[in-house]
Each structure stands twice: as C-alpha cells, then as structure tokens.
Amino acid sequence: MLTDEEFRLFRNLIYDEAGIYLKEARKDFLEHRVAKRMGVKGLSSPYWYYKLITDTEKTELLLLLDLLTVNETSFFRNGPQMELFRKVILPDVMRMRSRDMQKRLRIWSAGCSTGEEPYSVAMLAHEAIRNAPSPFLPPDKGRAGGMSGGAEGSDWDVRIFASDLSLSVLETASKGEYAWDKVRATVDEHYLSRYFDTDGTCYRVRDEIRKMVVFDFHNLKNDNGLSNLDIIFCRNVMIYFDEEEQRRLIDKFCRSLNPGGYLLLGHAESLHGLGTGFEFVYDNKGTAYKKPEQGKKSGA
Ligand SMILES: C[S@@+](CC[C@H](N)C(=O)[O-])C[C@H]1O[C@@H](n2cnc3c(N)ncnc32)[C@H](O)[C@@H]1O
Known part of the structure; x- marks a missing residue:
C-alpha cells in the first residue's frame, strides 16, 4: 500500500x-x-x-x-539487573548522598511504558530506605519501618520520574492497576503482600508506592530538563534508535546524572563502542554503567 x-x-x-x-x-x-x-x-x-x-x-x-511503539514490559524485568540495583546500586547511591548530607534520591525511568518498571524500582527503593538506619532514632527504632506512605516517615526523600512518548501507556501507568495473572507471574509473594491490593480480578499498586512515582509525557528526542539524577533506567528503548540517536541520548543522560550516578540499559543494549566515560558495573549477570565520581578517573 x-x-x-x-x-x-x-x-x-x-x-x-x-x-x-x-x-x-x-x-x-x-x-x-x-x-x-x-x-x-x-x-x-x-x-x-x-x-x-x-x-x-x-x-x-x-x-x-x-x-x-513497542510497549512490552513487566514487573521486576531482568531479575539479575534488578538484584544489582537492590544490592549494589541503591546502597552505593545512598552512601554518596548521605556523605553529602543530602538524603534525596532522584531516579528516572525513561521509556517507562505501562509503569511496571518505575513501580518495581519504587518498591525496591522503599525497602532500602525502610531498612536504612536513621540517625534521628534510637537504635531499636533505627529502621524507619513506621512509614505510612511512600517515602514518608523516613528521612529520605525519594522521587521516581517516569516518562514515555505514548499517551496510552501513561494512562495505564498512572492508574496502577494490572491484570491478576500478569502480576502473579512476575511479582514474588513478599512484594505482592506488601505493595499490592487485589479484589481477585486485578492487582492495584498501593498508594505509598504510587506517591513516589511521577508520570509525564516526554519524547527522548528532546531535552528533558532533569538534572542531578542519581539513577536512570532506560531499558529496551535504545534498541529502536540508530547509533547517532543513541549517542545523543547517552550524552543527555550523562549530563542529567550526578557524578557517581548510574545508567541501566536493557539486556540487548550496551554502551560498548560508543566511547562514553561510564564505568561498566557487573554482578551475577546484572549490568549497569556508572558515571565516574568527581575526582576519580573515568573507566571506559
Ligand atoms: C519496550 S518498552 C520498555 C519498557 C520498560 N523500560 C522495560 O524495559 O520494561 C519501550 C518504551 O519506550 C517508549 N519509547 C519509544 N520511543 C520513545 C521516545 N522517543 N521517547 C520516549 N519514549 C519512547 C515506548 O513508548 C515504550 O513504552
């Protein structure tokens, strides 16, 4: 035709x-x-x-x-990478921010599709700040477990920006409701019971997690206006871009990240051959890229 x-x-x-x-x-x-x-x-x-x-x-x-647009996604997609995020990246970034006396985490899920990615990230960040000792509480209450909503109750201020080009996926994402079987297939019992409500036909992400995530329309071709970010997830988006556009995007991500910040790409994507200053981080099949901390020599 x-x-x-x-x-x-x-x-x-x-x-x-x-x-x-x-x-x-x-x-x-x-x-x-x-x-x-x-x-x-x-x-x-x-x-x-x-x-x-x-x-x-x-x-x-x-x-x-x-x-x-191809909108395929799922909760806790790419398990080894999410484990790297939970075990290595979050503690590292929290250490850097605590050192700067700035208990603030800013994360961006770029190309967030229907929201499973930013909500998974929010759940893991929520757990991390709950378990972080608070200097303002006695040791037995040192875990900020009494939080009632989002990052509230903790002295950490966590915000996850989630953006996409597709208005229809953003609509689904902001509702935070997902088909029962899709959620059961990807979310383990611990997160299900802690962060979801269900009426037996679908699952709804609880408000304390929803409050941590801000959804917005953004076309990655344009400048994002975001700065001082700690972590960027841009997974399974760059595969649809050619090399020139990938380079432009990585440059923008690099400018938006704090020194020592992390970039997480999809499993079929890499910075290899793009000549960036990021360091490759690897653990048990989970991969990420770290922007060098100030004063440290860059890796790649
Ligand atoms: C395959 S999904 C990946 C979702 C999620 N990041 C993941 O890995 O599970 C790719 C998403 O990127 C979005 N996307 C594609 N081109 C984009 C652009 N230029 N700006 C913003 N989002 C874009 C699509 O709308 C789609 O929702």
Missing part, C-alpha cells in the same frame, strides 16, 4: 520526531498502522495522511507514534 517514496517520507518523519528508526523489514508494520489511522480519519491516500500529520494535526502524529 505504501510506495517506496511514501515509506521513506514516513520513516524520516518518525525518525526525526521520535528517534525510532524503522528498517525496510518493518514496512508492513508501518503500513498496517498508517492504514489504521487513515481509516479513523477517513482518508484513502497515505500521502494525504502524511500531509495531515505534518501540516495540520500534530496530535494525530502523536497517535500514530503511539501505535508504532
């Missing part, structure tokens, strides 16, 4: 707008999505549809992009 010329027009537009590079092999996929939106708009020519989204209806472009 799309001529080669039309395919190129759409491909360039999608790359310019979202950084997503559609290979020739994905022509059918694109055709199908464009046809779907053309049907909704009552148009019969792909070229007229192209003119519509470039000249007059920017919101329609967002709806098309929404259909082109």
Whole structure:
C-alpha cells in the first residue's frame, strides 16, 4: 500500500520526531498502522495522511507514534539487573548522598511504558530506605519501618520520574492497576503482600508506592530538563534508535546524572563502542554503567 517514496517520507518523519528508526523489514508494520489511522480519519491516500500529520494535526502524529511503539514490559524485568540495583546500586547511591548530607534520591525511568518498571524500582527503593538506619532514632527504632506512605516517615526523600512518548501507556501507568495473572507471574509473594491490593480480578499498586512515582509525557528526542539524577533506567528503548540517536541520548543522560550516578540499559543494549566515560558495573549477570565520581578517573 505504501510506495517506496511514501515509506521513506514516513520513516524520516518518525525518525526525526521520535528517534525510532524503522528498517525496510518493518514496512508492513508501518503500513498496517498508517492504514489504521487513515481509516479513523477517513482518508484513502497515505500521502494525504502524511500531509495531515505534518501540516495540520500534530496530535494525530502523536497517535500514530503511539501505535508504532513497542510497549512490552513487566514487573521486576531482568531479575539479575534488578538484584544489582537492590544490592549494589541503591546502597552505593545512598552512601554518596548521605556523605553529602543530602538524603534525596532522584531516579528516572525513561521509556517507562505501562509503569511496571518505575513501580518495581519504587518498591525496591522503599525497602532500602525502610531498612536504612536513621540517625534521628534510637537504635531499636533505627529502621524507619513506621512509614505510612511512600517515602514518608523516613528521612529520605525519594522521587521516581517516569516518562514515555505514548499517551496510552501513561494512562495505564498512572492508574496502577494490572491484570491478576500478569502480576502473579512476575511479582514474588513478599512484594505482592506488601505493595499490592487485589479484589481477585486485578492487582492495584498501593498508594505509598504510587506517591513516589511521577508520570509525564516526554519524547527522548528532546531535552528533558532533569538534572542531578542519581539513577536512570532506560531499558529496551535504545534498541529502536540508530547509533547517532543513541549517542545523543547517552550524552543527555550523562549530563542529567550526578557524578557517581548510574545508567541501566536493557539486556540487548550496551554502551560498548560508543566511547562514553561510564564505568561498566557487573554482578551475577546484572549490568549497569556508572558515571565516574568527581575526582576519580573515568573507566571506559
Ligand atoms: C519496550 S518498552 C520498555 C519498557 C520498560 N523500560 C522495560 O524495559 O520494561 C519501550 C518504551 O519506550 C517508549 N519509547 C519509544 N520511543 C520513545 C521516545 N522517543 N521517547 C520516549 N519514549 C519512547 C515506548 O513508548 C515504550 O513504552
């Protein structure tokens, strides 16, 4: 249905707008999505549809992009990496912030899809701050276990920014409700009983976790305005970008991170060959990248 010329027009537009590079092999996929939106708009020519989204209806472009994104995700995805986050990264970042007398953690889930990733991160961070000794409490109460909601009750201030290009996934994410079987398949009993409510048909993430996460629309092609971040998760997003766009994104992440901050990518993604100053961190199949701390020599 799309001529080669039309395919190129759409491909360039999608790359310019979202950084997503559609290979020739994905022509059918694109055709199908464009046809779907053309049907909704009552148009019969792909070229007229192209003119519509470039000249007059920017919101329609967002709806098309929404259909082109791959939103697969799950709670605690990539177990070894989540374990590295829990066991190594969180304690390290908390140590650095405590040393700076700044009990503040700022984490970004970039390309958060339907929210399972930022909520998993919030649960692990919540556990970490609950278990962190508080200098303001006597030793027997030194674990800030009396928290009633989010990071409240602890002297740690934790915020997780979660963003995506797709408005429909953000809608699901902010509801925090998930199909019963999907949650049962990925979340272990400990987190289920502590951080979810259920009515037997679905699971809902409890408010104390939801309060820690702020969802927002953000296109990774653009500058994010976020700075002084401790940790960035950008997993299974860069695989859809070409090398040039990946480099730009990593540069932006590097600028947004505090010295000593961490970047976590998907298992099929790496900084190898991109010539960044990040240090590779590895433990039991879990991987991450650390921005050098101030005064320390960079690794890679
Ligand atoms: C495969 S999901 C990954 C979700 C989660 N990070 C994980 O690993 O489970 C990729 C997400 O990246 C989002 N995405 C793709 N291109 C983007 C862009 N240019 N800006 C922001 N988000 C984007 C998609 O909408 C999708 O929700």
